[in-house]
Amino acid sequence: MGHQSYDDDGMLDAAIARSLELGERGIQVAVMVGNNLVAEAWGGVADDTGRPVDERTIFPVFSVTKAATALAAHVQIERGLIDPDAPMATYWPEFGRHGKDTITLAHVLAHQSGIPQMPANVTPELMCDWDWMIREIQEFKPYYPPGTANTYQAIVFGWLVGEAVRRTDPQHRPFADFVREEVMEPVGIMDFWLGVRSEDLARVGVLVSDLAGPGGVLIEGATEASLAAKPDAVALDAPVHNRHDVWQACLPGTGGIASARSVARLFAVLANDGELDDHRLLSPERVRAMLEPRAMSNIPDMVLVGGNRWSPPMGAGGLWHGGTLLGDGPGVLCHAGLGNSIGFADVDKGYSVGITHNRLFTDDTVTGEHPFAAIAEAVSEILARIQGR
Template sequence: MDAQARTEELLHAYVASGRETGLQVAAWLDGALVVDAWAGTADPATGRAVDGDTLFQLYSCGKGLTATAVHLLADRGVLDYDAPVAAYWPEFGVHGKDRITVRHALTHRAGIPRLPDDFTLGDLADWDRACAVVADMTPVWEPGTRSGYHPVVFGWLLGETVRRADGRRPDRFVREEITGPLGIDGSLDFGIPGAALPRVAHHAEAADADTHAVSARHAPADTPLRTLSSAAQANHPLRLGACVPSSAVGTARGLARLYAALARGGELDGVRLLSPDRIATATATAVHGIDATLGNPMRRGLGYLLGRPGTPMGHARVFGHDGVGESIGFADPAHRFSLAVAKNRLTDDWTPASTTYALAAAIREALGLPLPGA
């Protein structure tokens, strides 16, 4: 059975069994789209079905897009990894943050992993206000001494650095320099216009996936972000419309195409994103060990997660980023392969028993590629 047919079979089986609600999968091999599949329901309240253009909240899959923007500017000599963030963004260099470098930010070593407890939905949707909050933060550990995941701060920390260095806010920068040239503008963005909201899947926590509750979509702007579940945030128009470069809204097709270019040395269909040397630098192991925020084992390059056995990415040379709910996008340069999964049942299982791992393994097997961890 070929990869497309095998993927369609699995997706429909997962939906029929109740394991998943709605999902998309896309994969590229050596510059060709070899899997483009979807199944299930985008919104149980209306019965709207998932199709190839349904948008999903991909959460931290957006960090890979942000990292790519930073590396593009580094390739052009506009950003220096070892320069202080404050060299580009002077207001940031207070409260002991003057020594935080771009490299520290890319490797989650800045020491400012958590937003203040009173940070609200309205703060998140206001670029200047969110950046001012980040600029005023005080490190909770000595910058550079440990790597601990910065779930949301990562986006503004690097996004405002991009803006100060280039002049364009990161959402405009990626549209003009990355997603537009690749033909995926509207299929991979940090935030979406109101006209695109009808394309977005309704997300639910795994335990609540069969409910149609929508009240959280109307939470007021002064609601503290920490009081909202991942699903509530994923469904909220303020979150969907905000430029939050730690996250992305998009399709599996769009995310897989980004990584298809990176899997081929930075070029796809005549569009050059990064040089091969830059990709090698960005995806070499920069930090590894136990994450100081999550307490889990990790391997990181510069902004990208690196593969580990027993995870969907698997191999050490694979790079990309996952997000809340088991969405993922990654590149496997050794095999010129890329894969992306988007789903609206926000499960949290990265073991071989998970949907995402099973799909990655089945597609690799169908294409004759080594399995995750092999």
């Protein structure tokens, strides 16, 4: 167990210990207030060899990745290079085939594009081939007209947004390079990867899974769109996401690999109204616009099924407005990842949190005390102490 704690008297360290008692394998937590890392703790093991988790361990964070990808789009919107309400085909002409000519980036960010599916013949190897994915997406036919249904783009989100960004980048860089050079490096985020370097593979925490159902997906009540969005061939679960080729590919909807510190720092950009360490990434107005809920917020999603359909508290800008153990509220911008990785910001209160780990579970599989309950309590107490000064 290790920690760097500035205000918590070891409380976060104790919360990490409790999460390990409740089944966590390896975990990191980081808390930022303003520009400052105020608490950080880690513990457990990164793989079956017993390699200890430390501050340099990086973990697959699944859909927390979508926050980084959405921010890249907002950078291009802010620069006037993308109009979110213009057809995506304006920037990516081949995309407009087969009835997709009216889909906008705004539809994609709100998960209302009507094309949540992955290619029918996808494999892990093909998913790692950016050009192949783009060619397949160009041939998609919508399941629903854009803007008429909530259709969570569980995996495909990253290529939809990423190719729009790449096409509007004057340098036409690979999307992973754009994110690193235009989003991460300017604000000092050093360990959030869309494609892990070979020399960093040994730092990745290997996943173990306590998910339910095929590929971890609960399929009761599944729609055709739901099954197409999360095919078993590229299941969001440990077998696929422990592959080195998947770790090293740019999968900008689900394939990010990061430390909790880097996740907290990414969300600190939002918590600080678009600025971190005197570098402005986004305007305060753009960040505040992300707090607006998407249209049809209360209509059940056609992809997120399992028992009863539900709709996450999704904003119009691609971030969630709550739905994690860390809470919700009018100033919350967050994104959970499959298995309970979390990136969280409260724009009104100016703080952010990152939780990364290697045991995949859903709240449906928890009986008794939630493994993150003590962590949420510790974070709340740390923030209360800081605000009380």
